[in-house]
Amino acid sequence: DTGVSQDPRHKITKRGQNVTFRCDPISEHNRLYWYRQTLGQGPEFLTYFQNEAQLEKSRLLSDRFSAERPKGSFSTLEIQRTEQGDSAMYLCASSQRVAPEGYTFGSGTRLTVV
């Protein structure tokens, strides 16, 4: 297992378009998290899954955002009708159970909305 993988690494899109990001967690990790990070700030929590169940969503996750983890393995984060304010680094992390060994992050997807 090579860690947490995110795809694509970079995405440039026009305002109003839809985008989808993918995250493949470490295989034995049953928890998966999405965070968003803007320049000069720490990451902000968006949502997390335990297996296929989405257990918590931040108020940052407006109705234009949707996340899925259909089989408890990989996850997708979709943003509909993108806005310039959505430009950020989207980070995925995974952990075991209650994260006794901490969180492992992917390299992120940098989204630029023009």
Place this chain on the structure above:
Amino acid sequence: KQEVTQIPAALSVPEGENLVLNCSFTDSAIYNLQWFRQDPGKGLTSLLLIQSSQREQTSGRLNASLDKSSGRSTLYIAASQPGDSATYLCAVNGDSNYQLIWGAGTKLIIKP
């Protein structure tokens, strides 16, 4: 509400110096605290994880300490190298048990 603060926001030191980065948090009810490194435009690399029952963790030239009662953690870097230049973030895993609360980071520059 848990808040995490990192001081200083930026630090520039000559190569070879030992240095300390600080992280403070307002609620001592935490499960663990994790230090991460982030290179410009990149994701996060975990450096050290300290469980709430531990006082410190070491990895190579890095040593992280935790004082839950005072709400403080420090990351000590020995014999700094230009390759250590990056932003260092601390994150607390608090009573929600699923959400990390982050500091804004310390941007470290090691001058050759």
